[in-house]
């Protein structure tokens with residue numbers, strides 16, 4: 001089974017507290033989503049490979065570490081995942097960006113894919129799928145399936161708020177995909193919203209409701 005990690009750093013928890021508040025403005029919501037994504041990316045990239053290289057400091061010749069290994073692709077699930085991209089790219093500036101457009105049918109809660117565009121060499125890259133909310137898990141599972149169909153092999157899922165139902169669903173479907181969240185909430189309500197959650201992340205990010 002894949003790993004599920006809650007990154008509960010105090011700064012992340014504090015920023016998430018503001019994000020959840022229904023009175024937080026669209027502007028602040030956007031900024032906070034990016035800030036939390038940056039802080040989470042630090043932990044999500046912890047297992048990146050390093051190699052030894054020799055350099056000269058102004059004082060001595062020495063052996064130090066530098067990044068090696070797989071390059072990264074960040075793949076937001078549209079729309080809401082877009083809000084996390086800049087935050088991750090701030091830490092991993094060479095990352096390529098793919099996009100997967102997905103909306104949830106409000107009644108059935110089934111995800112529907114409407115757009116996909118990925119870096120050509122996606123099979124060689126470590127892929128970080130980003131979406132603020134993991135609710136039923138349907139959107140994440142379909143996004144991961146679409147990535148695997150196109151050859152992606154090294155996939156991580158990074159969300160802000162997860163519901164137990166979504167974690168269970170992704171772990172069952174994709175035991176090779178580690179999941180990182182800033183919080184594990186209580187449950188889903190009958191409309192498929194995470195409780196307590198933060199509402200519809202896409203609408204709050206883009207001010208569409």
Ligand SMILES: O=c1ccn([C@@H]2O[C@H](COP(=O)(O)O)[C@@H](O)[C@H]2O)c(=O)[nH]1
Pocket residue numbers: 077078079080104109111131133134135136137138139140166192193194195197198199200201202
């Ligand atoms: O509280 C919520 C729950 C869901 N969303 C949006 O839906 C998808 C994830 O839903 P799944 O049921 O896991 O497919 C996610 O992309 C969000 O955009 C939400 O905003 N708030």
Ligand SMILES: O=P(O)(O)OP(=O)(O)O
Pocket residue numbers: 077078079080081102103104105139200201202203
């Ligand atoms: O998953 P949805 O339907 O909430 O999509 P969006 O992220 O566009 O709000």
Ligand SMILES: [Mg+2]
Pocket residue numbers: 080200201202203
């Ligand atoms: Mg939405």
